[in-house]
Amino acid sequence: MMMTKPAFPAAALSTTVPRHLSARRQNYWDWRAAGNFIGGGTGGSLLFFTAWVAQGSGAFIALALIALAVMAVGLTCVWLEIGRPWRALNVFRHSTSWMTREAAVATLLFAVTLPILFFANAALFWISGLLGLLFVYSQARILTADKGIPAWRHPRCVPLMLSTGLCEGAGLLALLAPWLAPAAGNWLPPLLTGLIVARVLLWREYLDGLRQAGIPRGALDVLQALDRPFVVVGHAVPVALLLVSWLDAAAALRPLLTALAGFCALTAGWAIKYNLVRRASWNQGFALPHQPVRGRKTATMAPTAGRNDAASL
Amino acid sequence: MTRYAMTIDLRRCVGCQTCTAACKNANATPPGVQWRRVLDLESGEFPDVRRSFMPVACMHCDEPPCENVCPTTATKKRADGLVTIDYDLCIGCANCIMACPYEARSIAHEAHFAYGDKPIASEAVRFDPGRLAVATKCSFCKERIDLAATTGQVPGRDPEVTPVCVNSCMSGAMKFGDLDDPQSVVSRFLAETRQFRIHEELGTGPGVYYIWDAP
Numbered sequence: 001m002m003m004t005k006p007a008f009p010a011a012a013l014s015t016t017v018p019r020h021l022s023a024r025r026q027n028y029w030d031w032r033a034a035g036n037f038i039g040g041g042t043g044g045s046l047l048f049f050t051a052w053v054a055q056g057s058g059a060f061i062a063l064a065l066i067a068l069a070v071m072a073v074g075l076t077c078v079w080l081e082i083g084r085p086w087r088a089l090n091v092f093r094h095s096t097s098w099m100t101r102e103a104a105v106a107t108l109l110f111a112v113t114l115p116i117l118f119f120a121n122a123a124l125f126w127i128s129g130l131l132g133l134l135f136v137y138s139q140a141r142i143l144t145a146d147k148g149i150p151a152w153r154h155p156r157c158v159p160l161m162l163s164t165g166l167c168e169g170a171g172l173l174a175l176l177a178p179w180l181a182p183a184a185g186n187w188l189p190p191l192l193t194g195l196i197v198a199r200v201l202l203w204r205e206y207l208d209g210l211r212q213a214g215i216p217r218g219a220l221d222v223l224q225a226l227d228r229p230f231v232v233v234g235h236a237v238p239v240a241l242l243l244v245s246w247l248d249a250a251a252a253l254r255p256l257l258t259a260l261a262g263f264c265a266l267t268a269g270w271a272i273k274y275n276l277v278r279r280a281s282w283n284q285g286f287a288l289p290h291q292p293v294r295g296r297k298t299a300t301m302a303p304t305a306g307r308n309d310a311a312s313l
Numbered sequence: 314m315t316r317y318a319m320t321i322d323l324r325r326c327v328g329c330q331t332c333t334a335a336c337k338n339a340n341a342t343p344p345g346v347q348w349r350r351v352l353d354l355e356s357g358e359f360p361d362v363r364r365s366f367m368p369v370a371c372m373h374c375d376e377p378p379c380e381n382v383c384p385t386t387a388t389k390k391r392a393d394g395l396v397t398i399d400y401d402l403c404i405g406c407a408n409c410i411m412a413c414p415y416e417a418r419s420i421a422h423e424a425h426f427a428y429g430d431k432p433i434a435s436e437a438v439r440f441d442p443g444r445l446a447v448a449t450k451c452s453f454c455k456e457r458i459d460l461a462a463t464t465g466q467v468p469g470r471d472p473e474v475t476p477v478c479v480n481s482c483m484s485g486a487m488k489f490g491d492l493d494d495p496q497s498v499v500s501r502f503l504a505e506t507r508q509f510r511i512h513e514e515l516g517t518g519p520g521v522y523y524i525w526d527a528p
Contacts, residue, residue: 146378147414
């Protein structure tokens with residue numbers, strides 16, 4: 001039986017193939033890396049707020065110790081992840097790398113904050129708090145410097161990481177305030193509300209930015225699936241709790257409601273960081289912007305195998 | 314100045330993976346680690362379909378993002394364009410792997426051999442514990458290129474000082490040479506063809522050019 005050969009005119013064939021060929025999720029940074037961003041963001045911003053609200057008071061020592069402990073847990077996580085942990089001091093060798101800067105800021109931060117626990121000094125309080133903030137910023141810049149991961153390198157990742165770090169720190173402070181900083185009970189709810197609102201706006205901006213940038217489907221799917229629970233649990237619920245706490249009828253419950261709101265803001269921030277670092281960390285794969293044109297004039301005759309000199313062109 | 318670069322003629326590549334095998338053989342990379350590989354790409358929908366082959370490895374970028382993020386200075390860009398890793402400095406943090414848009418880097422945390430837990434004779438001879446738990450990648454066969462300084466040979470022209478993948482390419486799709494030398498094989502070839510580089514929009518300035526058409 002005679003088969004009719006279909007005609008496929010070369011000009012009609014597509015000349016490009018999609019972006020993100022063979023895009024896949026990276027498998028080198030796991031929960032330990034996520035733990036570093038979680039601990040660093042929460043601890044660094046808690047230290048910032050601690051310097052703000054509790055300097056000179058006895059609560060500073062407790063809050064600062066908690067902040068340092070949270071950061072230390074994060075740094076330990078990343079230390080456990082690196083392949084050659086006993087060479088960790090090499091991390092200080094490249095001053096323009098944000099990972100080096102993160103390590104340097106952490107060292108300074110511990111060096112400045114630990115003495116304050118014994119010798120109170122107003123200037124050091126502020127330096128300690130600012131270093132906490134700088135640590136959060138350094139971590140955000142680590143992500144955006146990683147050009148291989150489209151969800152991280154987007155410029156809107158930095159404000160998102162900063163805002164969620166601040167939310168987490170304020171959230172943890174709200175959680176601890178009834179015991180350690182009751183004086184913060186008056187201004188903490190509006191501050192937390194403002195930070196939560198800022199975070200949700202920046203989150204949505206970030207998501208829109210990723211859609212516009214056309215990041216790999218797998219990464220976008222992870223983040224879009226997270227959108228609703230993140231917005232509801234991490235933002236709508238805590239804002240509702242904070243608004244209720246301002247009702248006269250709920251005045252007695254205000255510390256509890258604020259603490260609950262802080263818990264929501266804190267855990268939602270951890271969830272988004274874990275998912276961003278671990279599950280949305282798809283690389284972009286490859287791109288073939290032009291199909292090779294075969295079947296007509298090529299350069300010349302094939303070269304001799306093993307020799308690629310000009311004569312073979 | 315010298316700027317070593319590679320051209321890969323996608324019109325000639327037949328996806329034989331000989332370059333992959335040659336690279337593994339020359340560099341003794343363990344199972345699961347490929348400094349070079351050939352992507353087998355299908356595109357379009359029936360009946361408008363195409364199959365293309367794209368060899369990929371480290372692009373030895375002009376502005377390597379891996380170098381920028383490396384906290385230890387283990388990753389460096391040499392004056393001749395090669396991006397190298399100092400295994401004695403690397404801490405295996407994998408930040409460079411996150412930064413590389415070309416999936417060129419790997420970390421093998423444990424020793425793996427082709428057949429079970431024990432290395433075969435050839436693996437035992439070439440096993441390098443210094444390459445465990447640190448980042449590794451294509452080096453453009455820098456030992457061979459560096460040899461040119463003592464022998465007076467020309468990388469890209471003389472096989473002894475040319476990357477093994479280029480030597481092994483049976484279709485002549487891969488070429489290597491100095492972009493700053495207008496008479497080099499790659500400079501002349503680029504002048505005669507149409508080419509692209511992968512993910513140029515990221516500003517990395519890849520040192521590997523993919524030829525897709527005549528002018």
